[in-house]
Amino acid sequence: MKQIMPYPVLAGAVIMTVREVRLDDVALPYGVISEQDHSVGLHAHDGENWSAIRLGLQVVAPRHELDANPWYSVAFLGIASERATNTQTAVKFMMGQPGEWSGEIELHHDNHRGRVQLSGQLVATVDDIPGRVIATVERPWTVDLRTRAATREDSIETRWTNFADDPELAWCRNDPWTVTTTDHVATLYLNSGFDGLRAVLESTKAVDRPTRDVLASQIAAGMWTALFSEAAQHVDGTELPNGWRGLVLRRMLPDLFPHHSQEDALREILNRGVGGIQPRVQHAAAKQARLPRSLGGLIRSLQKAGREEE
Amino acid sequence: MSTKLGLLPDESAAAFLTSGVLENSEPLPFSAIDRAAEPARWDAEPIRQLVNEAMKRFTPAERTSADAWVAPVLHSTLRLTRREAADSRIWNYLAVRLAHDYVYWRHLSRGNPPTVSRVRFSGPFHSQAFARLWWAAELFRDGSDYLPVVVACGNQDILNTVLRLDVILHRPTAQAIVRLLHTGIVRTGRQVNALARAANTAGSTLSYEALAPDNFRDPDAYRDWIEDMDNDLVSYDSLPIGPSDGTTRATSVVALTTLFRQIYAESPGAGEDTDIVPSM
Numbered sequence: 001m002k003q004i005m006p007y008p009v010l011a012g013a014v015i016m017t018v019r020e021v022r023l024d025d026v027a028l029p030y031g032v033i034s035e036q037d038h039s040v041g042l043h044a045h046d047g048e049n050w051s052a053i054r055l056g057l058q059v060v061a062p063r064h065e066l067d068a069n070p071w072y073s074v075a076f077l078g079i080a081s082e083r084a085t086n087t088q089t090a091v092k093f094m095m096g097q098p099g100e101w102s103g104e105i106e107l108h109h110d111n112h113r114g115r116v117q118l119s120g121q122l123v124a125t126v127d128d129i130p131g132r133v134i135a136t137v138e139r140p141w142t143v144d145l146r147t148r149a150a151t152r153e154d155s156i157e158t159r160w161t162n163f164a165d166d167p168e169l170a171w172c173r174n175d176p177w178t179v180t181t182t183d184h185v186a187t188l189y190l191n192s193g194f195d196g197l198r199a200v201l202e203s204t205k206a207v208d209r210p211t212r213d214v215l216a217s218q219i220a221a222g223m224w225t226a227l228f229s230e231a232a233q234h235v236d237g238t239e240l241p242n243g244w245r246g247l248v249l250r251r252m253l254p255d256l257f258p259h260h261s262q263e264d265a266l267r268e269i270l271n272r273g274v275g276g277i278q279p280r281v282q283h284a285a286a287k288q289a290r291l292p293r294s295l296g297g298l299i300r301s302l303q304k305a306g307r308e309e310e
Numbered sequence: 311m312s313t314k315l316g317l318l319p320d321e322s323a324a325a326f327l328t329s330g331v332l333e334n335s336e337p338l339p340f341s342a343i344d345r346a347a348e349p350a351r352w353d354a355e356p357i358r359q360l361v362n363e364a365m366k367r368f369t370p371a372e373r374t375s376a377d378a379w380v381a382p383v384l385h386s387t388l389r390l391t392r393r394e395a396a397d398s399r400i401w402n403y404l405a406v407r408l409a410h411d412y413v414y415w416r417h418l419s420r421g422n423p424p425t426v427s428r429v430r431f432s433g434p435f436h437s438q439a440f441a442r443l444w445w446a447a448e449l450f451r452d453g454s455d456y457l458p459v460v461v462a463c464g465n466q467d468i469l470n471t472v473l474r475l476d477v478i479l480h481r482p483t484a485q486a487i488v489r490l491l492h493t494g495i496v497r498t499g500r501q502v503n504a505l506a507r508a509a510n511t512a513g514s515t516l517s518y519e520a521l522a523p524d525n526f527r528d529p530d531a532y533r534d535w536i537e538d539m540d541n542d543l544v545s546y547d548s549l550p551i552g553p554s555d556g557t558t559r560a561t562s563v564v565a566l567t568t569l570f571r572q573i574y575a576e577s578p579g580a581g582e583d584t585d586i587v588p589s590m
Contacts, residue, residue: 005515006515007515077517077519077520079519081476081479084396085392085393085395086392086449086479087392087479088476088479090480090519090524092520109529110391110392110393110529110533111391111393111529112392112393113396113397121517121520123517123520130520131516131517131518131520131521132515132516132517133514133515133517
């Protein structure tokens, strides 16, 4: 949500894109950049054996709005920050076309260890006051430096099992799926004893595709609803809970309360309880569930989700 | 005890910090702690020595004054990268295993029974007994100069309030706040808090990074300083010398000092001479 400021600010969005990632001057494959999650994942690369990562970034702001308003000396500052290591780096970007800036931010190994946020501010002179922030990047990026092994904990997993054979799951032996949680992991169990479930979900035939997609997204929506309710029980302030619970809330809160900051959204949960926001939970769960189009996609997205977690 | 430091996970530290331990009426189970800790590469002896020295130099009544002496000496004795210092396990080990006596000495409250808050042993960087001083030194030093650290740690409100604010991650902002404290523009805890609040609020509409750009911090120079550890004897009687990884841009500090002075003068809470502490 935009704050109200005592001077004119930009109404349109400032969009940041990661163009290139270089690890010790070697360009990494484009696959490390996820447009959808606004993240850069370095999981596959050796966690200790590097000294600097250089990110090539591009920023676009609505040009017509910049032209029409009383801002002077408009400049863009890219900012990389990690709270855990108390490190923040600001870099002034170069203007290319009007409304476009590009720049490079370097992250040094010794100054970072986990998740680094990439964001930035559009700054201008307004009413003779220099250095006014007239916009911030709408959707910041995250650079995740942790190695894969370290991030497997605290994740969401998917497992096939025959519920009838599992003493823990026998109580729901006729259900197609269920969710179990511990502090460290949330597991989506799919019932291989449920007639036809596996055949449909793992089918690669075009004819099965509509059924498969509907089924996968129903399971996913049910799963996200269950996980949200469980995670929300662990909210006790304005900070995200640890582990997978924080991950679930971070993914779903923007859809539950699109106009709230994360802190305010957490406050809403505390004030209204999960019961009071049930329609919103269903909406956000359905939205999460639409993202992957098949079970393979669902599983992949969960694995990715697990890796995002701190 | 090993001659090296260890890394003690948060969960293990939490298990050892029983209420009896926090009240200093029960001993810490050292052999169990040693089993729970992983070995680390830093020597334990220099840290133990500096803690002994602190408790010798300052009487229990002067314990808050010890912070300004300990912070620079700790920083230059325990040479960590920020990446390493962000790992809570090393701080847990110092407080729970190597120097628990210092934590009691420095942080035992006057309540009945007297107790130490759990976060002084294992907690966020701005609360934990050793992490707060190390990070204060790291965030308030000006390149190799620890003098601003001594000024900052001489005021408990800098440690208790300002240290946790995002704005001080910008070095010229941190240096400007210290300068106002050093020149006596702000003196009391209440004034420091008013200044910090005003600077933090103004920071949501003004970009200090744009108004006061900083110099580059040289990671290689910092690395060299870490590797020189074995050749340097850290002085107790004069200020140690920190890493020469680049000073804060002086013109930026001046610009922000002027700006903060103005913002502070216009803020509520400015100009009061004494701390009025309401009775609790």
